[in-house]
Every structure is written in C-alpha cells, then in structure tokens.
Amino acid sequence: MGIDWFPLWLSLRVAALSTLIGLGAGLWIAWLLAAREFRGKAVLSSLVTLPLVLPPTVLGYYLLVLLGRNSIIGSVWERIFGAPLVFTWQAAVVAAIVHSAPLLIESARAALESVDHSHERAARSLGASEWRVFWKVSLPLAWNSILAATALAFARSLGDFGVTIMLAGNIPGRTQTVAVAIYDAVESGQGATARILVLVISALALAVLSVANRVGRIDFGRAGG
Amino acid sequence: MIDARIRKSFPGGKDSAPFTLDIEFKSSARTAVLFGPSGAGKTLTLDAIAGFVHPDEGRILVDDALLFDGAAGVRLPPQKRHCGYVFQNYALFPHMTLRENLAFAAEGLPRLERRRRVGEMLDLFLLADLAGRRPHELSGGQKQRCSIARALIAEPKLLLLDEPARGLDPQLRSALYAALADVRTKFKPQILLVTHDLDECFELGDEMFILDGGRLVQSGAPLDILQRPAAPSVAQLLGRGNILSAEILTLDPARNTSRLRCACGDSHFEIAGQYMPGHLIGDRISLYVRPEQLQALPRAADTAAPALELVRVSERPDGVRLHFRGEITVQMERAAYEGVKHNKDWVVRFRPETLIVLE
Numbered sequence: 018m019g020i021d022w023f024p025l026w027l028s029l030r031v032a033a034l035s036t037l038i039g040l041g042a043g044l045w046i047a048w049l050l051a052a053r054e055f056r057g058k059a060v061l062s063s064l065v066t067l068p069l070v071l072p073p074t075v076l077g078y079y080l081l082v083l084l085g086r087n088s089i090i091g092s093v094w095e096r097i098f099g100a101p102l103v104f105t106w107q108a109a110v111v112a113a114i115v116h117s118a119p120l121l122i123e124s125a126r127a128a129l130e131s132v133d134h135s136h137e138r139a140a141r142s143l144g145a146s147e148w149r150v151f152w153k154v155s156l157p158l159a160w161n162s163i164l165a166a167t168a169l170a171f172a173r174s175l176g177d178f179g180v181t182i183m184l185a186g187n188i189p190g191r192t193q194t195v196a197v198a199i200y201d202a203v204e205s206g207q208g209a210t211a212r213i214l215v216l217v218i219s220a221l222a223l224a225v226l227s228v229a230n231r232v233g234r235i236d237f238g239r240a241g242g
Numbered sequence: 243m244i245d246a247r248i249r250k251s252f253p254g255g256k257d258s259a260p261f262t263l264d265i266e267f268k269s270s271a272r273t274a275v276l277f278g279p280s281g282a283g284k285t286l287t288l289d290a291i292a293g294f295v296h297p298d299e300g301r302i303l304v305d306d307a308l309l310f311d312g313a314a315g316v317r318l319p320p321q322k323r324h325c326g327y328v329f330q331n332y333a334l335f336p337h338m339t340l341r342e343n344l345a346f347a348a349e350g351l352p353r354l355e356r357r358r359r360v361g362e363m364l365d366l367f368l369l370a371d372l373a374g375r376r377p378h379e380l381s382g383g384q385k386q387r388c389s390i391a392r393a394l395i396a397e398p399k400l401l402l403l404d405e406p407a408r409g410l411d412p413q414l415r416s417a418l419y420a421a422l423a424d425v426r427t428k429f430k431p432q433i434l435l436v437t438h439d440l441d442e443c444f445e446l447g448d449e450m451f452i453l454d455g456g457r458l459v460q461s462g463a464p465l466d467i468l469q470r471p472a473a474p475s476v477a478q479l480l481g482r483g484n485i486l487s488a489e490i491l492t493l494d495p496a497r498n499t500s501r502l503r504c505a506c507g508d509s510h511f512e513i514a515g516q517y518m519p520g521h522l523i524g525d526r527i528s529l530y531v532r533p534e535q536l537q538a539l540p541r542a543a544d545t546a547a548p549a550l551e552l553v554r555v556s557e558r559p560d561g562v563r564l565h566f567r568g569e570i571t572v573q574m575e576r577a578a579y580e581g582v583k584h585n586k587d588w589v590v591r592f593r594p595e596t597l598i599v600l601e
Contacts (some may be wrong), residue, residue: 145346
C-alpha cells in the first residue's frame with residue numbers, strides 16, 4: 018500500500034516556516050504589548066486575540082478578501098512573484114501564521130510581563146539601551162516560556178485545517194497539508210491512509226508537547242536572583 | 243548634591259487608598275537617609291530620582307545635571323541619569339554569572355579597561371572566588387556586595403540604596419555598614435539610602451529626612467532630630483521617646499522656670515520645667531523626653547517627684563526599661579536596677595532641661 022507522504026512534508030515545512038515568521042513578528046508585538054504604552058494598545062491587543070475566537074472559516078474568508086487576486090496585497094504579490102498568492106503553499110504558511118501566532122504572542126507577552134521588572138530597571142540604571150535591555154535581560158529571562166510557546170505554536174500550525182482550506186485550498190501535491198489530506202482520505206474511504214496520518218500527527222504533537230513542557234520548567238533558580 | 247522637588251499622586255483603586263507624594267529636599271551630605279514607616283513614599287522618591295517613575299510635577303537635580311523638570315518637559319531616561327540603584331531584592335541578573343553581571347554594567351568602557359575594572363571590583367568586594375557563580379548560588383550578603391559593586395562600576399554620581407539591610411542578620415548588617423563606609427572613602431558618589439531602621443540612620447547617615455504619609459516632616463543630622471523632634475508625629479516615628487500632654491500652670495522668665503501639669507491616663511501630676519518662650523499660661527503642649535533622660539527612684543529618695551505605678555519591666559540589650567502607667571518609659575542601667583529591683587513604690591524624676599516642647 019503506497020502512502021503519499023507529501024502532505025506530511027508540506028505540513029512540516031509550512032509549520033516550521035510559519036512558526037519562524039510568527040516568532041519574529043510575534044516577539045515584537047508581544048514586547049509592544051508587554052512593555053510599551055501607546056494609543057490603540059487595546060485595539061491591537063484585541064486584534065491579536067481575535068483569531069483565537071473567530072471560526073477558522075471566517076478567518077479564511079477575511080484572508081481571501083485581504084490577499085485575493087483583486088486585493089492590493091494580492092496584486093502586489095502577483096506583480097512581484099508572477100503568480101497569485103492564494104491557493105499556493107505560501108498561502109498555507111499565511112494561514113498557519115494567522116492560526117498559530119496569536120497563541121505565541123499571548124504567551125510571549127505573558128512571559129515578558131512576568132519578568133521581575135527590577136531586573137529591567139537595574140539594567141536601565143546601569144546605562145543599557147532599551148534594545149540591550151530586551152535582548153540581554155528581558156528575553157533571556159522569559160526565554161523558556163517563549164520557547165515552550167513556540168513549540169505549542171508549531172504544533173498548532175501543524176494542525177490547521179479551516180483557514181488553510183479556505184486560503185490555500187486542497188490541491189494534492191501542491192497545497193494539501195496533512196490535516197486536509199486526512200479529511201480527504203476519510204471522505205474518499207481510504208481508512209488506512211487516514212489512520213496512519215492521524216497516528217503520525219498525534220505522535221508528533223505529543224512529542225512537541227512534551228518538549229514544550231520540559232523547556233517551560235527550566236529556570237535559573239530565579240527566586241534566588 | 244541632590245536637589246529634588248517631587249509631586250506624584252495616585253488616585254487609589256479598588257484595594258489601594260489614594261496617595262500623594264509631595265516633598266522637597268536638598269542635601270549635599272555624603273550619605274543622606276530617607277527615613278520613615280512603610281508606605282511613606284521613600285522608595286517612590288528613589289524611583290523618581292532614578293527615572294523609573296515620572297513625577298506629576300517637580301524638578302530633580304543631581305550635582306548640576308537636570309534629570310527631571312515637569313514644567314520644562316525634561317525627562318531624562320534612567321540610562322542617562324547616572325544613578326546607581328541597589329534594589330531591595332538586589333536584582334542581579336539570574337542568567338549571568340557575577341562576572342557577567344559586573345561586565346554588563348561596564349559595557350560602556352573599552353574592552354581592556356572593562357576587564358580591569360571588573361577584576362578590580364571583584365577583588366574589592368571580596369567576590370573574586372565567586373566570579374563564576376550565578377546569583378542563586380550566593381548568600382544574601384554576597385549578593386548584596388555584588389549588587390553594590392555592579393551599581394558602582396558604572397561610576398554613578400548618586401548611589402541609591404533601597405532598604406539595604408533588610409533581611410540581613412546582625413553580622414551581615416555590620417559587614418554591610420563596613421562595606422558602605424569603604425564605598426564612601428574609595429568612591430565618589432553621594433549616597434541616598436532608604437530605611438525604616440533608626441539605628442541605620444545613625445550608623446550611616448550624615449543627614450536624615452523623615453517622610454511620613456508622602457510628606458517631609460523633618461530633616462537634619464540624626465542626633466539633632468533625636469534630641470529635638472519637631473512634632474509629636476516625628477517623636478512617634480523615632481519610637482523611643484515619651485510624649486506627654488501637659489498644661490502650663492506658671493511661667494517665670496526671670497528664674498527660667500515653669501510649672502507643668504501632665505496628664506497621665508486619668509490622673510495628673512505636676513513637674514518643674516524651664517521657661518517656655520512663646521507660650522502662655524494655660525497653653526496645652528506636648529512634651530517629649532527620652533527614656534534614658536528620666537530617672538526612676540524609690541519614693542523615699544525623692545518625695546517631690548511624681549509617684550507613678552510601675553506596670554512592667556522589660557529587658558533590653560542596653561539596659562532595663564521600666565514601663566509606668568500612662569505610657570511613661572524609663573531606661574535604667576542594669577546594675578542600677580539590680581539595686582532597687584524589689585522596690586514597690588516608685589517616683590519618676592523629670593529634669594527640666596531634658597523636656598522638649600513639640601510644636
């Protein structure tokens with residue numbers, strides 16, 4: 018029995034890429050929310066949380082409107098890369114980011130907020146720039162929680178179904194991720210394929226969770242610091 | 243030199259009362275102490291000077307540098323204030339070794355100079371053997387030395403210390419005082435220290451500022467304040483004096499005497515005092531007298547002194563305290579007390595020159 022492993026590789030690639038991008042942008046947003054006071058902070062905070070509560074199809078719809086061929090972003094993309102963004106594997110990455118980044122941002126924000134502020138104040142009084150305070154003090158002290166959240170975000174990207182199918186579609190060999198492939202397999206009566214993919218994804222998610230749990234617990238004897 | 247006028251209001255929330263810090267002080271003492279009970283606004287004052295908190299209005303000058311001016315819109319960030327801050331919890335970076343903690347503060351120096359400075363400070367603060375350890379592997383005293391060294395390495399103009407002796411046992415406390423005395427001789431910065439421990443004010447302070455409820459209630463040399471508290475509230479904060487409410491019965495400027503009737507619980511007694519310029523017969527005043535300036539004697543020894551009822555006797559490291567009805571406390575040397583400890587009827591002798599009128 019031949020199983021098509023493409024959806025698994027695609028999912029892993031999409032999850033890795035979306036987690037990386039989500040971490041880069043998410044850290045910055047998390048820092049803004051945790052450490053800065055500015056107008057529109059409440060709005061930004063709500064916008065970040067919104068994807069966690071909206072149905073995936075609704076998110077997918079918004080993204081189609083935002084990134085579709087007739088949208089500004091979509092047409093700019095098409096001009097640069099010569100092909101539309103929607104219904105490509107890159108669109109699956111966007112879908113996975115929207116699906117997983119809110120979790121990452123919320124966790125990173127909580128982690129940055131829970132850093133004992135006297136450490137940051139001490140760093141400032143010693144003359145360290147805000148940039149250095151963040152990289153040398155805040156981030157290292159929050160790093161374990163952020164890493165754990167990153168692992169969770171990776172697992173979440175791996176499992177996105179709704180947003181992906183709306184934005185990237187279900188094109189076997191091109192945009193069909195594992196979650197979509199499982200749905201497809203069940204629909205078309207390929208029970209064995211579905212079963213194997215389900216088991217692989219479950220094992221992977223479990224492994225990621227245990228890693229997340231482990232890094233989340235390490236600290237530097239912080240209480241004594 | 244520090245010159246600060248700080249006003250900052252907190253409206254108060256669900257579980258906090260409104261609070262206003264409104265103080266103005268100026269000091270060129272080598273070590274100035276902010277003294278007061280918890281919640282007086284001491285740490286807030288330090289935070290405002292360090293730049294962690296922005297006052298609503300005011301002006302903060304350290305030496306000749308303007309750190310904050312509400313009216314002119316000057317708000318230097320903490321990075322540019324050159325104020326070293328030693329936090330109550332030391333705030334050593336837990337993910338760095340001691341050496342790295344110090345090196346973090348020396349970042350502005352050229353590389354070779356940085357290494358030399360860090361090594362020098364590690365030696366000076368007896369941390370050289372511990373340089374590779376992380377903060378959680380250190381004792382409280384070691385962490386504190388590291389925290390002071392780290393603050394000094396950036397060569398601050400002003401060193402701010404928040405309750406440095408809190409949580410240290412007496413031995414470490416005296417080690418800290420020795421270290422700070424060392425800092426005063428070897429380093430430039432003026433020290434501004436927050437404490438609610440009066441002994442510490444005397445141990446370290448050249449000048450002391452008493453804060454209560456967000457206001458400055460008295461300032462001066464610690465000994466002067468102890469001898470002449472300006473108000474009953476100050477005397478209460480100092481916590482070691484007797485405060486009596488009295489009525490002036492007679493005043494005689496020629497002989498420099500007065501006669502005072504003191505209320506003592508529900509009874510009264512009369513004592514002799516000095517002449518009180520600016521007061522009239524019939525005025526009600528508060529008198530302050532320290533326990534060691536009173537004398538407790540058997541009644542037979544001085545029939546003119548007021549008889550008081552002894553309630554209890556407590557042992558102190560520096561002698562014995564006799565507590566009389568009406569909250570009058572007398573401190574005696576242990577040897578003197580041993581001689582009269584079976585006595586039943588007591589009088590307390592007030593010497594006129596030791597009575598201080600609180601305004």
